[in-house]
Amino acid sequence: MPQEEQVLVVERRILDDVGTFHGLNFDVERYLDAFFAQGRPRFIARPQAEKDPSYKQIIPYVIMICEDKCLTYVRGKRAGETRLVGNRSIGIGGHINPVDDAIPLFNTDFRDVYQAAVQREVAEEVSVxxxxxxxxxxxxxxxxxxxGQVHLxxxxxxxxxxxxxxxxxxxxTQMDFMTVEQLQAVRDTMETWSQLCLDGLGRMMHHIESRI
Structure with missing residues (x-):
């Protein structure tokens, strides 16, 4: 019998303690410091995590930009999250599994685990x-x-x-680079996370430029 997939989660109450929000929040370090503090992140079985909103699964969501265009694709029938099949996305990402942890669990630096997961997820889905x-x-x-209730x-x-x-x-499927104007024209076909990111793309780019 195959072993259940384990995914990285934090308790929803940690988000509530720092400050629940809807959409995008740009106070990144304050939240990540709380989520990755020792003893807070943990791995639990994915079937449980998908049905229990008292946990939030931590999901890297990578938007790729080149010049004035953004990578976009449509989630085909083989998508791991069946509830998103057929939706357009501008994010590459997925669940963080114990395979990403190369050091003993009790001494785990979950930021290292997280960064390894980002690289793995992107490399599994696309070649850059x-x-x-x-x-x-x-x-x-x-x-x-x-x-959305069980993911962050x-x-x-x-x-x-x-x-x-x-x-x-x-x-x-249907992977291509599109301008913001082209993406706005197909916004209604996008998964909710991509809609929110598209709406905040200008502020994201300003955030990047201010840190260069």
């Missing part, structure tokens, strides 16, 4: 043949639907020096 800068620009929360996004912007990205996952 370009140099890039990686910035964590926002936290993302949406409790308006059953998917950590939004990265990868600014690429060339649009050389090819898909590796079968669930990725």
């Amino acid at each position: 043949d370009a140099s890039y800068t990686d910035r964590v620009v926002a936290l993302l929360n949406d409790d308006s639907n059953e998917v 996004g950590v939004v990265h912007c990868w600014v690429l020096d060339a649009p050389n990205v090819t898909k590796r996952e079968q669930m990725i």
Whole structure:
């Protein structure tokens, strides 16, 4: 019998203590310091995590930008999250599993675990043949639907020096780079997280430029 997938979560009350929000929040370090403090992150079985809103699954959500265009794709039938099949996305990402932890669990630096997960998730889904800068620009929360109620996004912007990205996952279809204007024209077809990120893209880019 296959072992249940384990995913990284924090208790919802930790988010509540720091300050619950809807949409994007740009006070990144304050939240990440709280989420990754010793003893707070943990791995639990994914079936439990998907049904229990007292936990938030930590999900890296990587937006790739080259010049004035953003990578976008449609989630095909092989998507791991069946509730999002057919939706357009501008985020690459997924769950953080124990495989990302290369050091003993009781001494785990979960920030290292998290960063390893970002690299793994991107490498599993796409191949990036370009140099890039990686910035964590926002936290993302949406409790308006059953998917969002059990997930919390950590939004990265990868600014690429060339649009050389090819898909590796079968669930990725119709992948292309599109301008903000083109994305706005298809906004209604997007998953909720991507809609929120598209609406906040200008502020994200300002956040990146202010830190260069």
